[in-house]
Amino acid sequence: MMSRKIWRTVEARFEEVLCALALAVTASCILTQVVMRVIVSEAAPWAEEAAVYGMVLAIYMGASLGVRERAHLRVLLMVNALPHRLRVASIVLADVIWLAFLLVLLWQFAIFLELAFSRPYITPGLGVPKVWFQLFVPAGLGLMIVRMAQVYYRWLIRGDGELPL
Amino acid sequence: MNGPLVMAVLFVGCLAIGVPVPFAAGLATICGLLIADIPLTLLAQSAFTAFEPFPLTTIPMFILAGQLMEKGGMSDRLIEIAKRLVGAYRGGLGLVTVVASMFFAALSGSGPATTAAVGSVTIPAMIKEEYSARFGGALAAAGGAIGSIIPPSNLLIIYALVSDTSIPRLFLAGIVPGVVVGLLLLVAAYAIARYKGFGEKTEPFTWGPLLRAAWDGKWAIGAPIIVLGGIYAGIFTPSEAAGVAVFYGLFVGLFVYRGLTLGKIMESARFTAITIGTVLIILGTTKAFGQLVTVYDIPSDMAALFAPIMEHAWLVLICIAIFYVLVGMWLESIPQIIIFTAVFLPIAQQLGVDPVLFGIITVMTCEIGFLTPPIGVNLFVASKIANVTLEDISAAALPLLIPYVIVLLMMILIPEWVTFLPDLRYGE
């Protein structure tokens, strides 16, 4: 029972907590940069990089959260004009196309990673291979696919009412 | 195969059946890359590098700061000041909405966020005073749109990045047009309120309550002063200003106005994450777009299209503005700026138009797009708060578009007054 509760919290809050931490990293690094320059008059070249990578993580986790909440922006004017069954069909088709796009992107990212791991780029500020941060992208894409599967599982198998638009 | 045509058809087709905008644009990009024989790995590379420019961090930071300031109690103080300032006149609450929007615009980088922050307080108040709900909603939507032109502005940052224009110049250039739109909106709101008989006259204006409200709201008024003052005094760059604003919002929300709790901070982070995850993500899927526009030589095709009227810069700009407004009816503003700046800015530059001016014109057309059906983001936000249909609120918003159109035309016909401030500060 306990583990089930933990699992449920993780399911509900995973991306949210990561996003909050990532945004906190971004904000703190920016402030550090300002303080270091103004008060100590020293450069913090790593801070700018860390701020950006925090944002990238927040964006991809936010995208996944957006799938869970069905918050991605669609133009529903034409779809809403359709009769109910066609409307559902149209959205399912749109989601399949979207999924296909995510899979193509993930596949291309695999090719990209092969190069990025074999010929690393060392970030000038933090001095570590950039590819570690680039992994945020496939992680986000993978989570988006998982969340999409979850939405459909709930709708088709558990029968939780309408397909939420 | 005609690459751009195939891309356009695929994009519109995918949009029509309900593929989310960023991914419809991404599919069109894939198609364009295949036709131009460029490896698709570009898409993978772009999915990361699109977010690498440091100034981009400004957008989530300003969204987060706006949320913290609103939830922490700053927007209440700003509305209180606006009430004491203009609340005594006919249609007072309408005027309050516009003035509070102008204040909040100086804290917030986004039009819809400004609409939500101000409208959620003033729309119910207007309805209580028997303004029509559709007018109240429309006014909050129209006032909120100023949030994208008065600095800070997410849209101006996006434009700066895709056009390689200076952010501080754009920010300075946005102030005067934003304030002028606000003043014209005040006139419009007053006229409509008089005509329809909304809002009783209350006790006349006195200085005492205004000064008390201003004193109580000093930490809220302080935010734009610190943010903009810090930028122009050289303490931090515009990109860093947003990070500073986050900590200011946290500090005031936690220790001065004490509206913030851990729950509200998490809510703010969650809102920010969903916004950037669903809106900003399009940068990643359309990054390759600029390269495609170049490889397909689209700017020179466009220049050929405009050739017959090229000697009249204003006419070309009006054509572009009309096109932008039409596109803005259908498309979110960030994708609009990303996709079309690459196409039209080269033409504007051929005509000798200042890229800063072109940016302000671009963002002004986007604001009109916020207020037009079918995809008017501000109208969505306000219609939910006012609990009226999109059709109703769209009709009520129509007369409130006039200030935006007037300022747009004024900028195209007499550009000097827009670039005056940045030229004064930074030289021509």
Place this chain on the structure above:
Amino acid sequence: AEPEVTLDLGYASAESGTYHVLATEFEKHAEELTNGTVDVKLRCCTQLSTEDEAFRGLQLGTLDMYIITHSNVSPHYEPMDVFTLPYVFEDREHGRRVVDGQIGDAFVEQLYEDTGIHLLAWGALLQRDFYNTERPINEPADMDGLKIRVPRNEVMIATHEAFGASPTPLAWSETAAALQTGTVQGGDNGTTLIKSQKFYELADHLAILGHFSYFNPIFASDRALSQLSDEQREAIMEAGRRASESHAEIMTQRVEEVRAFLGDEGEMQVTRPDRAPFIQLAQEVQDRFAAQKGEAFQNLLERVRDAADN
């Protein structure tokens, strides 16, 4: 003849900059030497890609050719940073001897082996000139405490620290505004860029320090070159060499013209400080980085230093 292959050559700067001169020369020679069978299209102003992303794009084959300042290559290929070291070349001749001779040839070969990228033309060897809003620079003491904009490059940061200044890494796009607001008080850039960006309106003092040298090589992707016949490839390589030579000639003259302009019409106070004390401070930076870096870096530095004595 009708073009059989089109190659896009991208670069970051506007149509007036030094990249553009190199690109134009290359286009001219390449089309001439291939009898017009290869069409080179110039794509200025980051239309194709930003300089930061270009190297990866070339590796992936998403770009044909791109001009990248050498210091933007070093995060991908460490030995390139040898050329970033302060005062690594005694003078322009030393620099040319290195890249046009055996050391350069071996470097290009090794670069291809390690990264899969072809270096077609080194271009001119240029120097960053130092400008600031505060005072004329005549000796290291004048650098004391100046807030200097630098790119995010450890060597450049360390060098300015060694000179006594306080360097601030800042994106190029923010530099002009930061100079105006006083967030930074100076920086260094290629001479022509100081003119084209009108920095002479913002900063009153220019010092010809000669502390950093740089190249803007043209790089090409394997994918682009594999579309060419052997003859075309040979011609493109030759075009690279010729473009490099004429670029060096044109730029040598232009840099002196621009420096004169900055002093006269630009109303900057131009100083040419004695380099010896600066070189002494820089030596420590050279040694420190050489010790930190890998063997390839150290070997290259050795060979570059040896070439100075010729």
